Amino acid sequence: xxxxxxxxxxxxxxxxxxxxxxxxxxxxxxxxxxxxxxxxxxxxxxxxxxxxxxxxxxxxxxxxxxxxxxxxxxxxxxxxxxxxxxxxxxxxxxxxxxxxxxxxxxxxxxxxxxxxxxxxxxxxxxxxxxxxxxxxxxxxxxxxxxxxxxxxxxxxxxxxxxxxxxxxxxxxxxxxxxxxxxxxxxxxxxxxxxxxxxxxxxxxxxxxxxxxxxxxxxxxxxxxxxxxxxxxxxxxxxxxxxxxxxxxxxxxxxxxxxxxxxxxxxxxxxxxxxxxxxxxxxxxxxxxxxxxxxxxxxxxxxxxxxxxxxxxxxxxxxxxxxxxxxxxxxxxxxxxxxxxxxxxxxxxxxxxxxxxxxxxxxxxxxxxxxxxxxxxxxxxxxxxxxxxxxxxxxxxxxxxxxxxxxxxxxxxxxxxxxxxx
Amino acid sequence: xxxxxxxxxxxxxxxxxxxxxxxxxxxxxxxxxxxxxxxxxxxxxxxxxxxxxxxxxxxxxxxxxxxxxxxxxxxxxxxxxxxxxxxxxxxxxxxxxxxxxxxxxxxxxxxxxxxxxxxxxxxxxxxxxxxxxxxxxxxxxxxxxxxxxxxxxxxxxxxxxxxxxxxxxxxxxxxxxxxxxxxxxxxxxxxxxxxxxxxxxxxxxxxxxxxxxxxxxxxxxxxxxxxxxxxxxxxxxxxxxxxxxxxxxxxxxxxxxxxxxxxxxxxxxxxxxxxxxxxxxxxxxxxxxxxxxxxxxxxxxxxxxxxxxxxxxxx
Numbered sequence: 213x214x215x216x217x218x219x220x221x222x223x224x225x226x227x228x229x230x231x232x233x234x235x236x237x238x239x240x241x242x243x244x245x246x247x248x249x250x251x252x253x254x255x256x257x258x259x260x261x262x263x264x265x266x267x268x269x270x271x272x273x274x275x276x277x278x279x280x281x282x283x284x285x286x287x288x289x290x291x292x293x294x295x296x297x298x299x300x301x302x303x304x305x306x307x308x309x310x311x312x313x314x315x316x317x318x319x320x321x322x323x324x325x326x327x328x329x330x331x332x333x334x335x336x337x338x339x340x341x342x343x344x345x346x347x348x349x350x351x352x353x354x355x356x357x358x359x360x361x362x363x364x365x366x367x368x369x370x371x372x373x374x375x376x377x378x379x380x381x382x383x384x385x386x387x388x389x390x391x392x393x394x395x396x397x398x399x400x401x402x403x404x405x406x407x408x409x410x411x412x413x414x415x416x417x418x419x420x421x422x423x424x425x426x427x428x429x430x431x432x433x434x435x436x437x438x439x440x441x442x443x444x445x446x447x448x449x450x451x452x453x454x455x456x457x458x459x460x461x462x463x464x465x466x467x468x469x470x471x472x473x474x475x476x477x478x479x480x481x482x483x484x485x486x487x488x489x490x491x492x493x494x495x496x497x498x499x500x501x502x503x504x505x506x507x508x509x510x511x512x513x514x515x516x517x518x519x520x521x522x523x524x525x526x527x528x529x530x531x532x533x534x535x536x537x538x539x540x541x542x543x544x545x546x547x548x549x550x551x552x553x554x555x556x557x558x559x560x561x562x563x564x565x566x567x568x569x570x571x572x573x574x575x576x577x578x579x580x581x582x583x584x585x586x587x588x589x590x591x592x593x594x595x596x597x598x599x600x601x602x603x604x605x606x607x608x609x610x611x612x613x614x615x616x617x618x619x620x621x622x623x624x625x626x627x628x629x630x631x632x633x
Numbered sequence: 634x635x636x637x638x639x640x641x642x643x644x645x646x647x648x649x650x651x652x653x654x655x656x657x658x659x660x661x662x663x664x665x666x667x668x669x670x671x672x673x674x675x676x677x678x679x680x681x682x683x684x685x686x687x688x689x690x691x692x693x694x695x696x697x698x699x700x701x702x703x704x705x706x707x708x709x710x711x712x713x714x715x716x717x718x719x720x721x722x723x724x725x726x727x728x729x730x731x732x733x734x735x736x737x738x739x740x741x742x743x744x745x746x747x748x749x750x751x752x753x754x755x756x757x758x759x760x761x762x763x764x765x766x767x768x769x770x771x772x773x774x775x776x777x778x779x780x781x782x783x784x785x786x787x788x789x790x791x792x793x794x795x796x797x798x799x800x801x802x803x804x805x806x807x808x809x810x811x812x813x814x815x816x817x818x819x820x821x822x823x824x825x826x827x828x829x830x831x832x833x834x835x836x837x838x839x840x841x842x843x844x845x846x847x848x849x850x851x852x853x854x855x856x857x858x859x860x861x862x863x864x865x866x867x868x869x870x871x872x873x874x875x876x877x878x879x880x881x882x883x884x885x886x887x888x889x890x891x892x893x894x895x896x897x898x899x900x901x902x903x904x905x906x907x908x909x910x911x912x913x914x915x916x917x918x919x920x921x922x923x924x925x926x927x928x929x930x931x932x933x934x935x936x937x938x939x940x941x942x943x944x945x946x947x948x
Contacts, residue, residue, distance in 0.1 A: 293911025299915055317913040321701065406805070407892050463783025464895040466804030515892050600913050608721070611895035 237511070248280040249545055252295060253309035257285025263557040272548035281545060297321075299533070306536040307545055310351050311542075312342025312526040314600035323350045324532040329543035337550060337567040339526025343434070352531035353567035354558065355489040358524025359593060360415045360583055363507040364398075364499060367482045371395040373590045378509035381422070383448070385512035387577035390456055392482045400458035401483035404472025405614065406465055408607015413485040415606075416593035418446045418499045418522040421511040423518055423594075432592050441578060442515055447620045450515065451613045464611045470494070477501055483513075488565040489527050494579040495563030503577035510586070522583065522590035526567060602630045640674035691925070700914070712921035722922065725900040728811055729929060732879045732901075735815055739875050740868065743823040747830035748860060761831075768824030772882070775821045776889030780804070783813060807898040810891050814899055818883050821859065826871045833867030866941075873937045880930060902926040 252297035298304040310316035325348040344352035371392040372591040378384040378546035414549035477482035486492045510520040532542040555566035612618040699708040720757040749759045789799040803813045890901045910919035
């Protein structure tokens with residue numbers, strides 16, 4: 213009898229212990245006015261960003277010496293998955309990094325409008341459009357991200373073309389590509405569309421060469437006419453370029469990041485629509501081709517009524533969570549993360565084009581000088597104005613266009629329906 | 634010997650005459666012993682209930698709420714209507730159907746290879762070790778390896794070129810990519826099924842194989858009439874585990890090799906859930922897709938259990 217009682221009591225105790233172990237502990241607060249701010253991003257874990265983060269922290273500490281700032285670096289591939297789950301569970305950070313465009317626009321319900329806090333930074337920084345929705349601003353730009361057309365001056369020279377005078381129209385572009393292919397064996401365009409990103413760059417680059425200024429302004433404002441012949445032309449050329457052999461082989465199974473860029477920097481293709489900041493950009497290409505061999509041009513003109521220009525937007529920027537205890541405090545941190553001194557480090561170490569246009573970039577080579585000068589006349593990128601859902605669909609449809617299983621008209625119909633919401 | 638049965642034995646000896654019946658045990662002890670099994674089972678049951686079933690119910694409940702502006706609002710079956718109206722989700726379901734159709738291939742390959750190993754073809758000891766090797770590789774490593782091998786300008790197309798065959802865009806052609814990924818998955822996972830088959834062979838009476846050989850049966854006849862019936866339970870087990878693996882473990886390969894493309898042609902419901910929740914910020918819609926995937930698994934699992942039971946009766 214005693215043995216039975218003891219065994220039963222022990223079992224009950226073990227069961228209760230198991231029960232206690234599975235109970236959730238009390239939710240820890242994400243930060244408070246006099247204590248700590250938590251920042252999530254995918255940058256602070258990068259060695260190239262260490263100096264940038266340190267300077268941003270120093271700038272913030274001057275104004276708020278008692279507040280601790282904790283950076284939590286998340287892997288980029290899962291960043292939005294983790295962020296979405298954390299915000300849903302009310303355990304998100306106070307400040308978080310976003311790409312410009314659809315990702316932040318889809319989540320503005322969880323963010324604080326920053327307009328009351330960032331007035332002093334308006335004129336110093338560029339790229340605000342990418343972080344705005346319905347007239348309100350939700351993040352402050354850190355970098356600019358755009359889609360210049362890079363060309364390999366070395367290949368142009370080998371083909372007997374003047375590297376200082378890149379083609380200005382589509383006809384010239386195609387003719388020059390034919391010359392380059394014949395003389396050097398290189399393809400015209402390095403294209404990676406495995407993730408559906410190639411079409412985004414194409415739309416934004418070639419859109420400036422095809423849409424009239426009015427169509428362009430309407431597009432950015434949300435009045436997009438998918439039946440316009442000028443819009444259709446962009447997608448027709450996407451298919452035409454591939455069918456006529458201008459693109460590198462197998463674009464639907466080539467990753468943009470970084471296989472397509474590798475093709476360009478190894479001179480297997482004479483041109484690529486790349487980026488301005490962080491990756492697939494002038495600094496990467498310069499390491500392989502030489503800084504003086506990296507050329508930058510605006511997209512070759514397709515429509516005489518269009519004025520080709522550099523399409524760019526805010527690339528990344530920090531936002532404030534609605535759930536933060538003190539929005540003003542968090543906004544001050546956001547402003548420190550976009551301070552001139554911090555952005556100088558980001559530019560110098562990462563090769564990012566900083567959102568702060570007052571930073572001197574003259575030592576970085578001709579490609580950067582061209583990019584920065586074109587920023588002045590550049591326009592917001594067309595694809596950044598689209599929602600994540602429409603971009604996702606456009607990626608898939610563009611792959612079908614390349615494989616020949618769908619026509620341009622049907623693509624435009626589906627995109628129009630998706631864009632309408 | 635049919636009809637034989639042992640002589641019946643007394644179940645219990647008769648109580649010696651004259652001895653009084655033993656006293657009834659104390660009610661307290663009886664009650665404790667009656668509850669003990671429940672107490673002992675409780676921790677495992679609680680874990681399943683709290684960490685599996687309760688979250689499942691929460692997820693199903695969540696699938697009846699909205700996303701974005703309608704976050705937290707009840708929307709009835711809107712998410713399910715949206716799901717089945719989405720061509721991408723329909724592609725994912727169609728791919729599930731394709732996996733079911735390809736299942737016999739995924740089972741036959743390790744089955745045949747195990748047969749050859751068991752029949753001791755030359756080199757069988759080497760093959761035994763080599764075939765299991767892919768099973769220890771992470772899907773990300775496998776995906777990366779095959780990305781290189783199957784690239785448009787990769788070695789496989791180079792070999793095809795030597796034979797004057799046109800290059801195939803294995804991962805970039807919407808009509809081909811799903812078969813490519815499934816093929817790689819079968820390559821990566823058949824080692825486990827092979828081991829199960831080899832274990833099954835150890836329970837096969839070797840005298841049956843000898844008798845078949847003496848009677849002059851061909852390999853195909855031996856396979857059909859001796860090996861398959863003898864390993865029927867093993868075959869069913871491999872079917873179940875392979876199906877589960879295909880439906881729930883191909884995410885890594887899909888992510889690395891095709892990112893669900895091209896044109897969404899290699900989506901599976903699991904990948905769809907990940908994209909909707911993570912990339913497009915639609916967690917409620919993702920919950921609905923998860924619920925559909927769960928129901929698919931339930932139906933497939935129950936169907937296979939039913940087949941197993943019927944097979945068991947035949948034994």
